[in-house]
Amino acid sequence: MTEGNHGPTARVLRLLDLLQSRPVWSGPELADRLGVTTRSVRRDVERLRDLGYPVNAEHGAAGGYQLGAGRRLPPLLLDDDEAVAVAVCLRLAAGGTVEGLGEAAVRTLAKLDQVLPSRLRGEVEAIHEATTTLDPTVPVVDSGTLLTLARAVRGTEQVRFDYSGPHGSGERRVEPYRLVATGRRWYLLGFDVDRDGWRTFRLDRISGLAPRGWRFRPRDAPDAAEFVQRAISQSAYEHVGRVRVSAPRSVVAQAIPPAAGTVTADGRSHCIVEAGGMDLDWMAMHFARLPWDFDVLGPPALRGAMRRLSERLARAST
Template identity: 50%
Template structure:
């Protein structure tokens, strides 16, 4: 039975690695007869995997798209690559990607063998990820620990250095992780203070689960994101940004595709879209491109770019001593 189960997992891994397999080639890879292969394929179907068979000389098997994502089987290298990739994605500024990446990372790390975890940590240690700005970054390991504590309703202990306050140790009942702007926040019930609090993860050190379970409390208002926004004074809604850039989509995507959606809009032109609760960073992102651009929406971004342009123009015309700089007569205009 063990051999059958191992072979079924091996078959699943092979079918997920290639779109189409000839029956004979697949049987050879598994070291079984075609008849046994057919039984193994039927077993996968019983488990809910949509395996399609095509008869004939060019026939074989393929794993078809299903109505839901089935469990994936990864080899060692794939598991390490997935872990490192999710760690990097957890710090991205793409709307919605960071939180999903942390949830997926928590699931992968939980079942990752120690030898593979060491490989993933070693690879991450020698890899540098360029930050969007000079803001503090969050250790992915801390993100995973906090996410797992939220999921498992286990009390969490960590060091915390609040802005303008004395550092100290906190014991909390974690409720939700919230990605807001380019920062992570933990919404939790502070047991020492007897109140709900918001904690910035870049100010949090050495988080560790105590192993003590708790019954979840009701968050006032029930909305963790709204609770964080109110606590940190961030606007309650994001703004849709659309900018038309006079440059090819591939060129623009290489520069800002990590943070924005870039779509072709004719030869040598593209449209850039994103959602933001701070218009200064999309203004900077498109402004640093070596290309002309037009702000389609919102009006506030157009006004911000205009104000920046006027201020930069005054700065360019001003000498270090505050006097005006006179351009040479033959200077380009």
């Protein structure tokens, strides 16, 4: 992450810094700044190209070296202050402070943490602990929990944690497979070793998380996004309603958040919406708010709730 002040590596970093500071440098200018020959400059330019940095070279009186745009991101070289700043920003984004960046931030933070010197981790932690957000209603996920799970997923390492779920609390031993973000809430898809099955876990209900120190052999895992979506929109509820909506899936999916229900195409002009709930009358009301015509597919008790709602609305309109 950080380099010494002597030797070819430090000189290449200095060359990169110079190329980023202005559009074009001549070979003699760079040699003078670096205290080397123009031949050494050419060798260092080749080293940058080998690392993935596209350095363009133009000959002639008006020519020189220029840092171009590449097809892929080269290795990122940061000094101490830049590394701390990036890590702090990634932690904020991972916690939901920056909408839409959560999953990418966790993946990047896991990679950065592998090479971040221990002397800088304390600085990152101190800045993060001194930072807060203005929306206390949003469930904040500890970035340390995210980072530990991201490392375990990447390293196929079993973890242990205490989990407080809707049906009780207890210790879990889990093979972590994927982190899934929905809105500003995070879930873990993992294989529960003691219960011998796939489970989803809300990260804000996890405490005492710790790696167990040994790796597991990956199993054939279900689709993480689909599994978590069904778990949070249906499996946790007493009733699951199914309706056939007279509108394309692409349109209906924009109106139904992933945590609220699943939308499956049923031909080009229709789709099936499935959603869970604890109270059928409330489910009827929410389905009735859809701005499209629909038919109730099940359960039969939902049709009864729809009739009751229709009768109430008819009485209220007279």
